[in-house]
Amino acid sequence: MSDFSPAASRTRRNWLEKLEIDLRLLGMIGAFALVCLCFSVVTDGRFLSARNIFNLTIQTVSVAIMATGMVFVIVCRHIDLSVGAILALASAVMGVMQARWLPNALGLGLGHPLIAPVTMISGLVTGTAIGALNGWLVGYQRIPAFIVTLGGLLIWRYVGWYLTAGQTIAPLNQTFLLFGGAEGTLGVGASWVAGGLAAAAALWVIWSGRRRKQAHDFPVRPVWAETVVMTLAVTLIMGFVAILNSYELPQAKLRRIFEARGEIMPEGYTQGYGLPISVLILILVAVAMTVIAGRTRFGRYIFATGGNPDAAELSGINTRLLTVKIFALMGFLCGLSAIIAQARLQSHPNDIGTLDELRVIAAAVIGGTALSGGIGTIHGAILGALIMQSLQSGMAMVGADAPLQNIVVGVVLVLAVWIDIQYRKRLGMR
Amino acid sequence: MTPLVEMRDISVSFGGIKAVDHVSVDLYPGEVVGLLGHNGAGKSTLIKCLSGAYRPDAGEIHIDGKKAEIHNTRDARAYNIETIYQTLALADNLDAASNLFLGRELVTPTGLLDEARMEAETRRIMARLNPNFRKFSEPVMALSGGQRQSVAIARAVYFNARILIMDEPTAALGPQETQMVAELIDELKRQGLGIFLIEHDIHAVMKLCDRAVVMKNGQRVGTVRVDEVTDDDILGMIIMGRKPETAV
Numbered sequence: 001m002s003d004f005s006p007a008a009s010r011t012r013r014n015w016l017e018k019l020e021i022d023l024r025l026l027g028m029i030g031a032f033a034l035v036c037l038c039f040s041v042v043t044d045g046r047f048l049s050a051r052n053i054f055n056l057t058i059q060t061v062s063v064a065i066m067a068t069g070m071v072f073v074i075v076c077r078h079i080d081l082s083v084g085a086i087l088a089l090a091s092a093v094m095g096v097m098q099a100r101w102l103p104n105a106l107g108l109g110l111g112h113p114l115i116a117p118v119t120m121i122s123g124l125v126t127g128t129a130i131g132a133l134n135g136w137l138v139g140y141q142r143i144p145a146f147i148v149t150l151g152g153l154l155i156w157r158y159v160g161w162y163l164t165a166g167q168t169i170a171p172l173n174q175t176f177l178l179f180g181g182a183e184g185t186l187g188v189g190a191s192w193v194a195g196g197l198a199a200a201a202a203l204w205v206i207w208s209g210r211r212r213k214q215a216h217d218f219p220v221r222p223v224w225a226e227t228v229v230m231t232l233a234v235t236l237i238m239g240f241v242a243i244l245n246s247y248e249l250p251q252a253k254l255r256r257i258f259e260a261r262g263e264i265m266p267e268g269y270t271q272g273y274g275l276p277i278s279v280l281i282l283i284l285v286a287v288a289m290t291v292i293a294g295r296t297r298f299g300r301y302i303f304a305t306g307g308n309p310d311a312a313e314l315s316g317i318n319t320r321l322l323t324v325k326i327f328a329l330m331g332f333l334c335g336l337s338a339i340i341a342q343a344r345l346q347s348h349p350n351d352i353g354t355l356d357e358l359r360v361i362a363a364a365v366i367g368g369t370a371l372s373g374g375i376g377t378i379h380g381a382i383l384g385a386l387i388m389q390s391l392q393s394g395m396a397m398v399g400a401d402a403p404l405q406n407i408v409v410g411v412v413l414v415l416a417v418w419i420d421i422q423y424r425k426r427l428g429m430r
Numbered sequence: 431m432t433p434l435v436e437m438r439d440i441s442v443s444f445g446g447i448k449a450v451d452h453v454s455v456d457l458y459p460g461e462v463v464g465l466l467g468h469n470g471a472g473k474s475t476l477i478k479c480l481s482g483a484y485r486p487d488a489g490e491i492h493i494d495g496k497k498a499e500i501h502n503t504r505d506a507r508a509y510n511i512e513t514i515y516q517t518l519a520l521a522d523n524l525d526a527a528s529n530l531f532l533g534r535e536l537v538t539p540t541g542l543l544d545e546a547r548m549e550a551e552t553r554r555i556m557a558r559l560n561p562n563f564r565k566f567s568e569p570v571m572a573l574s575g576g577q578r579q580s581v582a583i584a585r586a587v588y589f590n591a592r593i594l595i596m597d598e599p600t601a602a603l604g605p606q607e608t609q610m611v612a613e614l615i616d617e618l619k620r621q622g623l624g625i626f627l628i629e630h631d632i633h634a635v636m637k638l639c640d641r642a643v644v645m646k647n648g649q650r651v652g653t654v655r656v657d658e659v660t661d662d663d664i665l666g667m668i669i670m671g672r673k674p675e676t677a678v
């Protein structure tokens with residue numbers, strides 16, 4: 001495979017190969033760790049405090065969810081510049097739905113339990129429908145995705161603008177607000193349970209994958225490597241939960257909660273936030289999208305079409321319908337992100353999701369999605385989103401102003417793609 | 431005996447170009463029919479009508495004596511027509527098993543892809559076609575030309591084809607691999623498949639084929655039985671675009 005590497009790096013690659021951890025992923029994790037460490041040193045550890053990690057995760061969710069959909073779009077050699085605008089329209093629909101139409105026009109009253117679910121469904125339907133329209137224009141009408149979604153970037157946000165008459169909509173439904181992040185967390189106990197379940201699921205996936213390979217006499221990882229991977233997975237999951245659990249609600253806020261219930265807060269009482277519902281949603285999306293990408297026909301056809309559209313067509317894959325499905329899924333995820341973004345802001349401002357299309361594309365690309373198609377991973381895109389958010393909030397923390405933040409993120413984007421190209425060249429791909 | 435395939439009066443044009451101009455060919459079970467002609471003669475376009483990649487502007491296709499409706503590659507596959515395309519039609523970013531089963535994936539009862547079974551099946555067929563093949567978990571872009579070709583051949587052979595179309599199957603192969611393809615063609619022929627073989631090497635055609643169809647500028651120059659003509663007769667047909675007097 002390679003004659004450029006000296007013997008030393010070859011043996012290093014050997015044990016990495018045994019672990020079967022993708023080198024590229026390892027590089028990204030390394031880069032991410034470096035970013036975190038640097039900011040941590042500069043900020044006297046504030047960057048890696050439980051509070052900041054909690055906030056960072058919450059801030060990343062909306063872009064990360066959309067980035068997983070963007071992976072499919074880009075892998076299939078398309079692009080979606082309209083995700084921020086779709087998010088804004090979905091948010092506008094949900095805003096008027098919960099603040100005006102449902103309570104007033106339908107007379108449900110402000111606190112009705114149906115308001116939150118109906119509102120969310122309306123946002124998801126809006127996103128999915130516009131996504132499907134994009135896909136139809138691209139797949140069946142053969143208009144380049146760049147053009148269709150560039151048009152969408154200009155159209156959808158301003159359709160939303162007319163819907164709300166340009167006004168910011170607030171306050172929002174209380175149940176709805178639970179999806180924003182800090183307002184809706186599982187609490188310490190439930191977070192441990194969720195973490196435990198996730199760890200068990202991870203172990204089961206690794207173990208059953210091994211069993212399946214053994215059943216067909218395929219080579220499997222040596223037992224030590226399997227143990228390392230399993231330990232790593234469990235440590236990561238439980239460590240993440242531990243950090244989120246250790247971030248405690250401010251005392252003033254706790255006191256208010258007790259007062260609202262007509263009780264008095266006991267002396268020395270503390271309560272951790274735990275896993276935010278929005279982060280839980282991101283994790284579920286990540287798992288679902290990973291399964292779709294790797295274990296379903298739909299995902300297989302996306303990658304095949306991205307690798308060679310003619311071959312896909314000749315294999316009987318309906319690439320036009322596939323395009324509709326991909327964009328509809330992208331739209332659905334925009335709707336989902338709209339729920340989380342709006343709940344986090346606790347209002348619908350008209351500029352919600354502005355420039356998100358660029359963040360989402362950058363996250364996917366930093367995460368290793370190749371614009372030439374056929375290559376990309378879900379976990380890479382999420383890590384990409386996390387890296388960008390870390391850069392941004394880290395720089396904000398050390399007092400860098402917004403222009404500098406943009407410059408750095410831009411440089412990182414180009415650098416990441418350049419490194420990717422070098423890496424693939426060395427592997428003899430493309 | 432009814433022919434396995436009859437393509438009658440097929441025409442295909444691209445814009446102003448008549449890529450295939452009123453061509454008729456037929457194919458019997460257990461027969462290998464060679465398609466010859468210069469580059470651009472229309473060979474690939476003709477067989478793509480049979481494999482469902484193109485829809486002819488005019489003409490009919492009959493399978494087992496009955497008119498066949500082939501609108502896309504799925505329809506063709508339903509008639510047990512398998513094709514090795516000149517371009518191989520492989521998704522370079524996917525591994526051998528994914529390519530072999532592309533469009534016809536094996537799934538578990540839950541509807542998820544059964545990767546392990548697909549790889550096992552791929553290993554089984556590759557052991558027969560290309561025993562030296564090892565790169566099962568690498569994307570096919572990392573394979574040599576010959577290895578890629580063997581993946582494409584495996585895909586055509588795996589699904590119990592009755593009609594096999596091979597568009598320059600040995601173009602990327604070395605002498606030894608070419609010999610293996612020749613043996614495979616003989617074996618498939620003995621099993622009763624009908625094979626359309628597009629091939630430039632005139633000696634291979636003389637050795638492997640029962641009949642040869644020569645095309646030039648989208649038209650059929652003629653069809654000959656290879657044991658009734660010489661290499662030079664066929665070369666003459668390809669170059670001059672005329673049937674030799676000696677042929678039937």
Ligand SMILES: Nc1ncnc2c1ncn2[C@@H]1O[C@H](COP(=O)(O)OP(=O)(O)O)[C@@H](O)[C@H]1O
Nearest residue numbers: 444447449467468469470471472473474475476
């Ligand atoms: N998809 C296409 N679009 C336009 N022209 C084509 C297309 N495919 C083939 N042609 C043209 O049709 C003619 C026949 O091509 P082809 O069937 O590939 O020939 P052969 O396989 O005999 O070399 C050529 O002139 C070629 O340029």
Ligand SMILES: [Mg+2]
Nearest residue numbers: 473474475516
């Ligand atoms: Mg050709």
